Amino acid sequence: MKHRRLLGRASVFVFLAFICPIAALAQQTIRLRVDATEAPRKIYHAELTLPASAGPMTLFYPKWIPGEHAPTGPVTDLAGLKILAGGRPLEWKRDSVELYGFHINVPRGATSVDVKLDFLSTAETSGYSSGASATSELAIVSWNQLILYPQGKASDEIQVDAELRLPDGWKFGTALPVARSNGNAVQFKAVSLTTLVDSPVLAGRHFRRFELSPGATPAHYLDVAADTEQALNASPELIDRFKKLVKEAHAIFGATHYREYHFLVALSDEIAHFGLEHHESSDDRSRENYLTDPVSQMVGAGLLPHEFVHSWNGKYRRPDGLATRDFEQPMKGDLLWVYEGLTEYIGWVLTARSGLRSPELNRQFLALDAATLDNRAGREWRSLADTAIAAQLLYEARSDWEASRRSVDFYDEGLLIWLEADTIIRRQTQGRKSMEDFCRAFYGGSNGPPEVRPYSFDSLAEALNAVAPFDWKEFFQTRINRIGTNRAPLGGLEAAGYRLVYVDRASEALRGAEQIRQNTSAEFSIGLRLNPEGAIVDVLPEKPAARAGIGPGMKIVSVNERKYSGEILREEIREAKKTGVLDLTVANGKSISTYRLNYRDGEKYPVLERNGQPAILDEILKPLSR
Numbered sequence: 001m002k003h004r005r006l007l008g009r010a011s012v013f014v015f016l017a018f019i020c021p022i023a024a025l026a027q028q029t030i031r032l033r034v035d036a037t038e039a040p041r042k043i044y045h046a047e048l049t050l051p052a053s054a055g056p057m058t059l060f061y062p063k064w065i066p067g068e069h070a071p072t073g074p075v076t077d078l079a080g081l082k083i084l085a086g087g088r089p090l091e092w093k094r095d096s097v098e099l100y101g102f103h104i105n106v107p108r109g110a111t112s113v114d115v116k117l118d119f120l121s122t123a124e125t126s127g128y129s130s131g132a133s134a135t136s137e138l139a140i141v142s143w144n145q146l147i148l149y150p151q152g153k154a155s156d157e158i159q160v161d162a163e164l165r166l167p168d169g170w171k172f173g174t175a176l177p178v179a180r181s182n183g184n185a186v187q188f189k190a191v192s193l194t195t196l197v198d199s200p201v202l203a204g205r206h207f208r209r210f211e212l213s214p215g216a217t218p219a220h221y222l223d224v225a226a227d228t229e230q231a232l233n234a235s236p237e238l239i240d241r242f243k244k245l246v247k248e249a250h251a252i253f254g255a256t257h258y259r260e261y262h263f264l265v266a267l268s269d270e271i272a273h274f275g276l277e278h279h280e281s282s283d284d285r286s287r288e289n290y291l292t293d294p295v296s297q298m299v300g301a302g303l304l305p306h307e308f309v310h311s312w313n314g315k316y317r318r319p320d321g322l323a324t325r326d327f328e329q330p331m332k333g334d335l336l337w338v339y340e341g342l343t344e345y346i347g348w349v350l351t352a353r354s355g356l357r358s359p360e361l362n363r364q365f366l367a368l369d370a371a372t373l374d375n376r377a378g379r380e381w382r383s384l385a386d387t388a389i390a391a392q393l394l395y396e397a398r399s400d401w402e403a404s405r406r407s408v409d410f411y412d413e414g415l416l417i418w419l420e421a422d423t424i425i426r427r428q429t430q431g432r433k434s435m436e437d438f439c440r441a442f443y444g445g446s447n448g449p450p451e452v453r454p455y456s457f458d459s460l461a462e463a464l465n466a467v468a469p470f471d472w473k474e475f476f477q478t479r480i481n482r483i484g485t486n487r488a489p490l491g492g493l494e495a496a497g498y499r500l501v502y503v504d505r506a507s508e509a510l511r512g513a514e515q516i517r518q519n520t521s522a523e524f525s526i527g528l529r530l531n532p533e534g535a536i537v538d539v540l541p542e543k544p545a546a547r548a549g550i551g552p553g554m555k556i557v558s559v560n561e562r563k564y565s566g567e568i569l570r571e572e573i574r575e576a577k578k579t580g581v582l583d584l585t586v587a588n589g590k591s592i593s594t595y596r597l598n599y600r601d602g603e604k605y606p607v608l609e610r611n612g613q614p615a616i617l618d619e620i621l622k623p624l625s626r
């Protein structure tokens with residue numbers, strides 16, 4: 001509370017007195033002062049001064065969050081809201097339909113209103129950027145959670161002058177330009193509301209910055225905050241791979257659209273784990289040992305490449321349905337199979353080209369994704385296009401019945417489709433061109449600061465056609481609109497020299513993923529995904545367990561009369577090759593029953609195996625830069 005007072009009214013008056021001569025600027029600029037000194041106990045305080053004029057006014061809390069593709073602005077956790085004019089409280093009323101809008105009446109003579117608000121942060125790890133974002137040691141400050149702006153104004157038209165107070169001794173990283181900092185108080189340069197919301201701040205007690213392109217312009221930084229000092233000790237070899245990632249991305253796109261780029265890496269076992277792209281930075285959150293444990297790094301190696309690619313595919317070039325003018329207009333996700341799918345493909349390519357994963361491991365992870373998609377019963381009723389349109393629902397969908405519901409499949413299935421597109425470009429041009437040529441043409445251009453260039457499906461197809469003449473519209477439409485089959489689009493894999501097959505030994509990728517995620521996969525054999533206690537996370541409807549009557553939420557108690565463990569289940573699946581049956585005793589709430597599975601195929605784990613075609617996939621994964 002002490003720091004909060006220091007950020008309060010006295011300094012505002014000083015500031016206003018200073019800027020009054022340039023009243024035009026003051027007219028358009030929101031002053032925002034955020035007190036993050038209590039982030040470790042999960043509450044933030046903000047004070048704003050917004051230009052205003054007499055009459056009705058509606059203040060809006062950001063609702064549609066860029067990159068989350070959904071109305072996930074955490075308005076439930078906006079608290080302590082007080083709106084004042086000339087020091088007097090104003091009555092506010094929430095709009096009864098648009099719950100993110102707050103109506104006020106600005107009194108005569110007032111030229112600004114002051115707003116005080118708290119943001120109630122959480123320890124719960126669901127909910128992406130509104131999920132757990134602060135620990136005793138670090139915090140990620142997402143500005144959208146701490147601001148109100150005049151409803152109806154485009155975010156490009158609003159300037160914000162932000163100040164941030166951090167816990168004592170914490171350091172920070174951000175792409176937001178700093179005007180000056182003094183101890184734990186940071187004054188940022190005034191930027192548009194678009195840029196502010198696009199530029200989170202990562203701060204922490206244990207903080208380390210690695211330069212990834214020393215001496216070059218634009219600069220690239222790996223800013224890491226972690227729960228412990230040891231977690232910052234990335235090996236020089238790993239840092240070299242991140243440097244290579246920057247080089248390899250430049251080799252693909254040919255130009256950059258940022259002034260500098262910051263990977264903001266937060267490492268903690270207590271925070272939500274995900275990545276959120278921004279134009280000049282990415283909010284990358286992972287386990288505490290992400291940079292220091294080889295298995296943790298291997299499993300999560302695709303995170304930074306994916307988010308980095310978004311600076312081009314997603315931020316610079318954006319589907320017109322996602323390029324909204326403010327944080328109120330609904331986003332349309334119909335082209336997310338480009339936004340996320342192509343990013344997933346290029347990110348996967350870069351993961352190998354940078355050395356973050358060997359080509360072999362990269363193929364193993366692709367096999368896992370391809371197999372999951374090749375067992376999606378939900379294809380019978382739902383197209384890939386529908387998963388993109390319904391993205392805002394599917395990001396939050398539960399994991400039970402996922403195979404029947406489908407999930408945000410436009411990521412990994414998008415990867416498969418874009419791999420196929422790459423093989424088509426190579427075939428149509430007799431190997432003279434590849435997806436890189438499309439990337440340079442569509443996402444390259446000239447170096448410069450952030451800019452958004454929206455595109456439509458038609459302009460995407462035209463741009464591809466300019467690289468390699470082909471019926472691209474038909475190519476994509478048949479793949480994204482297909483229903484009534486349970487098979488994934490594996491044509492790209494086949495054309496690139498590989499086929500998806502199942503073997504009886506789990507790959508290094510699968511064993512690593514199981515270790516990190518602490519689950520057991522028997523999905524491609526009997527069709528069960530389980531947690532360590534034997535609780536069934538999901539069933540694959542076409543597989544023996546589901547056919548025997550087992551469903552998600554049940555719990556395996558014993559396997560062939562042996563007490564359940566993941567290892568025992570696997571032993572008995574192997575044993576069933578001889579007997580042809582597997583008896584699972586399963587608890588369903590208070591009732592316990594035994595289900596007999598007729599099964600004799602043993603363990604089944606997906607891998608990619610060479611087919612008779614040239615190994616184009618291997619060519620694709622080779623680095624471009626020296």
Ligand SMILES: [Zn+2]
Nearest residue numbers: 306310340343
């Ligand atoms: Zn993404």
